[in-house]
Amino acid sequence: SGGRIGYIHVPNTAIEGNRELFKGMLAFNHKEALIIDDRYNGGGFIPDRMIDLLNRRTLVYWHRNGLPQPMKSPGIAHDGPKAMLINGYSSSGGDAFPYFFRKTGEGKLIGTRTWGGLVGISGNARLVDGGYISVPRFGIYDEKGEWIIEGIGVYPDIEVVDRPEELAKGNDPSIEKAVELLLEELKQNPVREIETPTPPDRSKWIEVEIE
Numbered sequence: 001s002g003g004r005i006g007y008i009h010v011p012n013t014a015i016e017g018n019r020e021l022f023k024g025m026l027a028f029n030h031k032e033a034l035i036i037d038d039r040y041n042g043g044g045f046i047p048d049r050m051i052d053l054l055n056r057r058t059l060v061y062w063h064r065n066g067l068p069q070p071m072k073s074p075g076i077a078h079d080g081p082k083a084m085l086i087n088g089y090s091s092s093g094g095d096a097f098p099y100f101f102r103k104t105g106e107g108k109l110i111g112t113r114t115w116g117g118l119v120g121i122s123g124n125a126r127l128v129d130g131g132y133i134s135v136p137r138f139g140i141y142d143e144k145g146e147w148i149i150e151g152i153g154v155y156p157d158i159e160v161v162d163r164p165e166e167l168a169k170g171n172d173p174s175i176e177k178a179v180e181l182l183l184e185e186l187k188q189n190p191v192r193e194i195e196t197p198t199p200p201d202r203s204k205w206i207e208v209e210i211e
Helices: 015-027 048-055 093-103 164-168 173-188
Strands: 005-009 033-037 060-062 071-073 082-086 107-111 136-138
Touching (some): 005 173, 107 173
Parallel strands (some): 005 033, 082 107
């Protein structure tokens, strides 16, 4: 992409995944577009905080004397297009992440259907021999009152199979498709750069009466 697109792999939706997303958003804040790689995401927590971070948009800019570039607020916000990569090993929270990504209009999902496991367990019953029994305790449904994702997964907008022979050659078909898609989006809708305006002449605000 010629350095125009940032790439962030999110290994799970637990502590490590949140850390990697935060680090990536900070590092690639200035990139025109972002690829979020949800492949092999092992889940963890429900990724609402992660989606909140991706949803951030620049609200205002701050100019400070002596600095070549303005500062954005919020400090971590991305205004350009995004795409997310998924596969059959995107599981649990890794299922929810792409579902939220598409539902909030963040961008296209590229790859293959996710694992489809979003019924959760908690409070496992302990046994006298030190083992435990896990029983599904909660599931997920949408605003229409329909059960979603469990046993179904999240389907991509654009199906791309990462074939082993391509990966062995050092190619990554999903990333290549995402780059192609995002460059086309940038061509159709370039990210507008906001230039710092000329500072106002505040001396004109002061009226001086001369006797």
